[in-house]
Amino acid sequence: MRTPLAVVGLLGLGVCLMANPLYLPVAIGEPDPAYTHTVQPAGEGSPVGPESPVDPEAGNDSDAVVAYADLAPDARAAFDRAHDSPEGGFGVEDPDERVDSLSYPAEPTPGNGLLIVEYDGERYEFWTRTVEREPGAVVAQRALLQPVAFLGGFLVVLAGVALGLGEN
Missing domain, CATH: 1.10.287 (Helix Hairpins)
Incomplete structure (x- = not known):
């Protein structure tokens, strides 16, 4: 039995x-956020394409495309740092190290965490987002x-x- x-x-x-x-x-505990900055060429395979509200080839992107010179100085510095980085971006952990003129959503959308920056005749996607780490x-x-x-x-x-x- x-x-x-x-x-x-x-x-x-x-x-x-x-x-x-x-x-x-x-x-156990709160998530540990990190704030990322990424720059990549705007092109195929990215959210910036024919189906996007921000289409570099169509004429509908006048509000969404930002000239590099029009970025705030701190945003230009972050763009330069991400653009010059071998990985294509960088991250910061301290909320005080974020760029005040940029937004850091968890889900970036055009104009909110995703800027199209025209720099040296090329268009780049400039992503800023909050990543919650466990x-x-x-x-x-x-x-x-x-x-x-x-x-x-x-x-x-x-x-x-x-x-x-x-x-x-």
Whole structure:
């Protein structure tokens, strides 16, 4: 009688451990925001195209395209830093390091986190956005606790099956 209860208990425990992605990670603390600045050429494969309200080839972009000289000095400095960066951009973590004249939405749209800047006869997309990074404890849960719990649950299920088959 004890063996069937042990088999059911092991199988139940194993399934609960294997189902840990359903209840882990548990958010601990607030997300850690970073503020990114990215510059890339405006062209195909980008939100600036024929279907976009900001189409460089059509005549409908007079309000959306900003001349480099018309950017605020701090925005020009951020554009230059992102443009000259080998990665095509940079990020800052301190909210005080953001550029006051730029917006940092989580989902940029033309005019709000996405500017089309005309610079040296070329048009560039200048993206500014807020990226919410998970706290370190959540990352540790994803990287360590979830895989270990899943593997442990799998082994417990195997032990329950072996115990159940060994009884017959």
